[in-house]
Amino acid sequence: MDEHVVIRPLEERPGAAALLAEWFMAEWPEYHRGKTLGDVSSMFRLRDVQQTFIAELDDEIIGTVALRNSWSDAPQIETPWVGGLFVRPSDRGQGVAMALVDAACAHAFSSGHESVHIAVRDGADSYEQRGWKMVGTMMTDTESVTVLRCDAA
Numbered sequence: 001m002d003e004h005v006v007i008r009p010l011e012e013r014p015g016a017a018a019l020l021a022e023w024f025m026a027e028w029p030e031y032h033r034g035k036t037l038g039d040v041s042s043m044f045r046l047r048d049v050q051q052t053f054i055a056e057l058d059d060e061i062i063g064t065v066a067l068r069n070s071w072s073d074a075p076q077i078e079t080p081w082v083g084g085l086f087v088r089p090s091d092r093g094q095g096v097a098m099a100l101v102d103a104a105c106a107h108a109f110s111s112g113h114e115s116v117h118i119a120v121r122d123g124a125d126s127y128e129q130r131g132w133k134m135v136g137t138m139m140t141d142t143e144s145v146t147v148l149r150c151d152a153a
Helices: 016-027 037-045 096-110 124-129
Strands: 005-009 049-057 060-068 081-087 115-120 133-139 144-151
Touching: 005 096, 016 037, 016 049, 016 060, 016 081, 049 096, 060 096, 081 096, 096 115, 115 124, 124 133, 124 144
Parallel strands: 081 115
Antiparallel strands: 005 049, 049 060, 060 081, 115 144, 133 144
């Protein structure tokens, strides 16, 4: 990852939620069908979001991730969950996504959580190579996802 990439909490960039919402609506149009920009922007301020992080390169936002108390499609047994992971297409493949995930996990562990979960469509092996353990699969409304867990050291 570029040494100039900075990961910081979303609240340090007021107004950035609108940009993130635009990205989410373009990346996942089926999920956001019928929602307004304001609806999607408000997702970053929901009660079940512990913290949203952004990645910046030269003061330009290039990615985001959220640490949530739950994941809407999962049985509410295990929390917290990493979700809403997005990196601008031109900045993918450079380690930004994993840096964002690491920031979310560090926040969870420093808040006293013993583990963090994530659900992924693909790329589970990348997480397993970084110490995440596969705990199963589940169906969302539209697809099967792999659920992984990362435990605090």
